[in-house]
Amino acid sequence: MTEIKLKEIRKSYGDVEVIHGIDLTVRSGEFCVFVGPSGCGKSTLLRLIAGLDTVTSGTIEIDGEPVNNVSASSRGLAMVFQSYALYPHMSVYKNMAFGLENSKMPKPEIERRVREAAEMLQITDYLHRKPKALSGGQRQRVAIGRAIVREPKAFLLDEPLSNLDAELRVTMRKELAALHANIGDTMIYVTHDQTEAMTLADKIVVLQSGRIEQTGAPLDLYNNPQNVFVAGFIGSPRMNLIETTAVDGPEGWTLTAPNLSVTIPKVDGLTDGARCTLGIRPEHVRVGNDEIGHTTSQVAFAEQLGGETYLYCNVEGLPQITVHQPGQLPVVNGQTLALSFELEDMHLFDADGQVIVNRVAG
Structure with a gap:
């Protein structure tokens, strides 16, 4: 399991600063949720952790090691996107195995990892189907499975349920909570939906305009908001x-x-x-x-x-x-x-x- 630490992180695009000196520690095995309104900087912060964007100043540490100059592919993190990003011409099995095959992993090990992840996510029966033959929830499971087989240091999830209908989002929330309980890995999850934050998180980070307004356990934020913004945002x-x-x-x-x-x-x-x-x-x-x-x-x-x-x-x-x-x-x-x-x-x-x-x- 992995600890991720942000120290005085700032991000600017030209003269516009969008992340304003964020300090945060995500403990090993924690399910941490970034929540806030659109444009608050939560997805930008996730991309900085992933290495998809570079920080303007400050330090990102993974297990105590600075990774500012480490490429995204070498940070050992797996990211799950809102759009699934599956290869339409490949089967479910090939989608999950593709990254491992590129890394020249032995075929028996690839088979083991894909089968175990498919069983965990209840998609074994779909391994030979193409993504177009799957429902939205099944496609999202495949995207999560593709991340699991890499056995990453931590999972980064960027609004993974926002394309699903309301009933399926509830089902997938339960499945994500069960998945975290099962594998115990560090997870950072971005959402604008405070209900997802309340139901999934060990720790919620409430963001507004590129700053942290409050951090804490879901019920602590609900019962003890430290300002009007958190009071008005947390709770439905x-x-x-x-x-x-x-x-x-x-x-x-x-x-x-x-x-x-x-x-x-x-x-x-x-x-x-x-x-x-x-x-x-x-x-x-x-x-x-x-x-x-x-x-x-x-x-x-x-x-x-x-x-x-x-x-x-x-x-x-x-x-x-x-x-x-x-x-x-x-x-x-x-x-x-x-x-x-x-x-x-x-x-x-x-x-x-x-x-x-x-x-x-x-």
Whole structure:
């Protein structure tokens, strides 16, 4: 297994810097996911690690050895692309064996590796088919199998599921998680889909504009976002974020916004009249006024999914508030509802978007 370390990595194209001094360690055997919106630099960072692009400054180390001047083919890494990149005129077997044949590996060893990978990925029955005779999910398995047979130091996967339909993506997520558990190798996975990040990762790296916003385990990022960007990006539906003004009072801080007033215990980091952002996840908004932060809303849209309900509620002067409740709620579009927040699950961010406190009553 392999450790990959990035030290003050910068990448520029001409005068435009797109990666801004990134420091990161991917531990041996870790499933690390780079996540962020389009254009945040996650695929560029992966290509730098792979050696497909060169760094402008900084050092990339693989198992403690600098590899800046080592070619992509000599880094011992295997990359799986979004587009599968299979040879259409070759059988599945030949696609998986091609790189090994070029390296003059003995045929019995090639046969062993291809057969073992095919069995692991459940594509043994397809070894003599051409890619055009396979489904999207089967083609992606072949692309992953082609990487496995190389027995690389680490796997780099660039949005490998984005071309699949929704149901197949769920299936392939399970298969990738099982594959990592089985082989235990270091994997770095790029996606813009935070659901993939949450379900696959040991560690998530949240990127924005070529910088790391936060790194940590999935639930740590979900429960303890360090800024407004991470709070809004991690979680589906996204966290409700409401700009408020803090007012000092005898019972604590009162956070005020149009048609909303929330009183919380005293916390450090606020001054009277300070602007701050209140965050509350959709599952912590309650229908009714028996909690704190009671406000009146009108349901703009209700999604009844059988086992759960999503409500998108309008409050005059506030951003639309999303509510997620288990089970079925007899609510219709246009209905007036009282909403309330759970005090212990509120998050508070300062005027610069940095966290003041997660779980204000925690």
